[in-house]
Each structure stands twice: as structure tokens, then as C-alpha cells.
Amino acid sequence: xxxxxxxxxxxxxxxxxxxxxxxxxxxxxxxxxxxxxxxxxxxxxxxxxxxxxxxxxxxxxxxxxxxxxxxxxxxxxxxxxxxxxxxxxxxxxxxxxxxxxxxxxxxxxxxxxxxxxxxxxxxxxxxxxxxxxxxxxxxxxxxxxxxxxxxxxxxxxxxxxxxxxxxxxxxxxxxxxxxxxxxxxxxxxxxxxxxxxxxxxxxxxxxxxxxxxxxxxxxxxxxxxxxxxxxxxxxxxxxxxxxxxxx
Ligand code: PGA
Numbered sequence: 001x002x003x004x005x006x007x008x009x010x011x012x013x014x015x016x017x018x019x020x021x022x023x024x025x026x027x028x029x030x031x032x033x034x035x036x037x038x039x040x041x042x043x044x045x046x047x048x049x050x051x052x053x054x055x056x057x058x059x060x061x062x063x064x065x066x067x068x069x070x071x072x073x074x075x076x077x078x079x080x081x082x083x084x085x086x087x088x089x090x091x092x093x094x095x096x097x098x099x100x101x102x103x104x105x106x107x108x109x110x111x112x113x114x115x116x117x118x119x120x121x122x123x124x125x126x127x128x129x130x131x132x133x134x135x136x137x138x139x140x141x142x143x144x145x146x147x148x149x150x151x152x153x154x155x156x157x158x159x160x161x162x163x164x165x166x167x168x169x170x171x172x173x174x175x176x177x178x179x180x181x182x183x184x185x186x187x188x189x190x191x192x193x194x195x196x197x198x199x200x201x202x203x204x205x206x207x208x209x210x211x212x213x214x215x216x217x218x219x220x221x222x223x224x225x226x227x228x229x230x231x232x233x234x235x236x237x238x239x240x241x242x243x244x245x246x247x
Contacts, residue, residue, distance in 0.1 A: 001200045005037035006159060006226035007243050008125060008205065009233025010065060010093060015043050017050055023060065025236035029243065030059040037226055037246050040091050040125075041233065045079050052088040063091025063125065066099055069112035081113075085120040092117045093125045093228075095148060097165045111148040118150070118157055125159045125228065127207070128186075132166035138182070143189050153194060155201040161228040162186060167208025169231060176217055179206055183223035212241035219246045 011019070023041065030039060042063040043051055052062040068078035084092060094117060095110040110126075117124050128145040130138045142162075149158065162183060167173050174182065183204045191199025206218055207228030218224060219242075226246070232238040 001197075003201060003203045003225045004156070004159075005246065006040060006203060006205055007037050007239075007246060008040040008063070008091075008093075008159075008161075008226065008228045009042065009239060010096070010207075010228055010230050011041070011043045011234055012065065012098070012230060013044060014234055015047065017047055019043070019047075019234065020051075020054070022234060022236040022239070023051060023055060026239055026243070027055065027058045027060055029240045033244075035059075035243060035246075037243065039243060042091065042093050042125075048084070048089055049087040056088065061090045063089050063093060063122070065093045065096065067092045067094065067113055067117050067122070069109070069116040071116075081116040081120040081122055084117075085122055089122065091123045091125055093127065093161075095127045095145070097127060097129055097163060097168060101165075107144065107148050110145075111150070114148060114158075115150055123157055123159060125161055125205075127161045127163050127228070129163040129165050129167075129208070132164075135166075139185060139189070142182075142186060146186075146189055146193060149193070153198060153202075155198055155203070159203045159205060159226075160186060160190075161205040161207045163207035163228060165208075169209065171209050173209050173214060173218070176221060179218060180221040180223050183221070187223060210242060212238050212245070215242040216245035 040061045064084045067081040071082045099105045130141045187199045203225035205226040210227045
């Protein structure tokens with residue numbers, strides 16, 4: 001079964017309008033070559049509108065790093081899926097470990113966010129992953145996190161990103177064998193929860209310290225369908241090298 005491939009940049013609380021230089025470099029590189037993967041960039045809310053409008057005709061798609069589950073209302077500081085959709089974004093990261101950790105996002109809150117994003121026709125980049133203290137009970141943790149997904153899913157609308165928390169921004173990564181077998185295990189969990197067709201068809205990205213040096217090895221693993229890239233996604237040359245190493 002052919003699965004969609006993605007390279008997704010998560011800028012976190014970094015980047016502004018001047019980062020258009022980074023995006024333009026990536027865009028030029030995409031115009032020169034044919035790539036099999038879809039390229040998505042998730043900038044902060046303050047510039048999401050700017051990027052999704054100014055690069056409307058490019059091959060790069062844009063997404064948010066979070067969304068609120070209600071359409072509108074008295075939720076100071078929040079941005080709804082509908083608002084994200086209205087400015088032309090196509091994707092939303094949901095359940096990133098930094099939000100689980102610093103904003104105390106719960107499984108049920110994440111579940112509501114996924115439902116609202118899907119309702120607005122946004123593609124969901126759903127992050128799961130264990131802390132270093134949870135490695136021994138990883139399967140249990142992943143299964144619990146996967147419970148945020150609604151009862152029925154479409155593999156064109158949900159992208160999973162496995163991001164071991166201890167690998168994010170640390171320069172550490174699991175071994176290649178571990179990444180492949182954990183992804184295979186996630187596929188099994190999904191097959192059991194939904195059905196084998198969904199398990200085979202869902203794209204599972206790896207995230208956590210992906211850089212130009214390790215990208216090719218990670219991206220060429222059987223069960224890996226792309227990468228969610230943090231730090232290296234704001235460095236045009238590094239991000240382009242990561243994209244190149246996948247094709
Ligand atoms: P990193 O971040 O590539 O800087 O480790 C990945 C992420 O948090 O999505």
C-alpha cells in the first residue's frame with residue numbers, strides 16, 4: 001500500500017516575516033526538482049496568515065501548531081480550527097509533547113481538538129511519544145495517547161508523528177532498528193483499534209532531532225513515512241537537505 005510521505009517543519013515559538021528567506025529557498029528548491037513528499041511548514045500564529053496567503057500557489061502547505069476545539073467564544077488567547085481554516089492553512093499539529101507538558105493538555109482535550117480540526121477539513125498531524133521515564137511502558141503510553149483519535153478515521157486526514165519526548169531538541173535519537181519497530185508497533189495498535197487497512201495506510205512520521213546527517217537513514221526505514229522537524233526546519237539549507245535525502 002502506497003502511503004503519503006511528508007516533511008513537516010515545526011517552527012515552534014520561532015520565526016517571523018523575515019523567515020520568508022527560508023521559505024523562499026525551500027520553494028525554489030521545490031520548483032527545480034520533483035519530490036514525492038508533501039512539504040508543510042507550521043509557523044507561529046502571528047505569521048501563519050502571512051505565509052499561507054503569500055505562498056498560496058507554491059508547493060508548500062502551511063499549518064498551525066495547535067487549535068482550540070470551540071469555533072469561537074470566551075477563550076482568551078486561543079485560536080479556533082475554523083479561524084485557522086479561514087486564513088487558508090491546511091494542517092494543524094495537535095498533541096505536541098510541549099503542549100501536553102507546558103499547557104497540561106489532556107487526552108480528552110486533544111481528542112476534542114482533533115474532532116474540531118477534522119470538522120474544518122484540516123489535516124491533523126497528531127503527535128504521540130513517551131518520556132524517557134516511560135520507555136519500558138512505551139506501548140501502553142502510545143496506546144493511551146492513540147485513544148484521543150475518534151472512532152472512525154480517514155488516513156488522508158490523520159497523520160501520526162511519533163516523537164519520543166527525550167529525543168526532541170536533544171540531539172539524541174532512538175536506534176534505527178528501534179524507530180522502525182516502534183513505528184511497526186504503532187501500525188499494529190492502529191490496525192487493532194480501527195482495521196488492518198487503516199493500519200497499513202496511515203502515514204507515521206518520525207520526529208525528534210532529525211537533521212541533515214541522520215535524515216536519510218531514518219526516512220528510508222520501511223515504516224517511516226516522513227519527518228516532523230523542529231530545530232532544523234528554520235535553517236533553509238538543513239531543511240532542503242532533509243527534503244532532498246527523502247527523494
Ligand atoms: P526537534 O523538534 O527536531 O528540534 O527535535 C521536533 C519537534 O518537536 O517536533
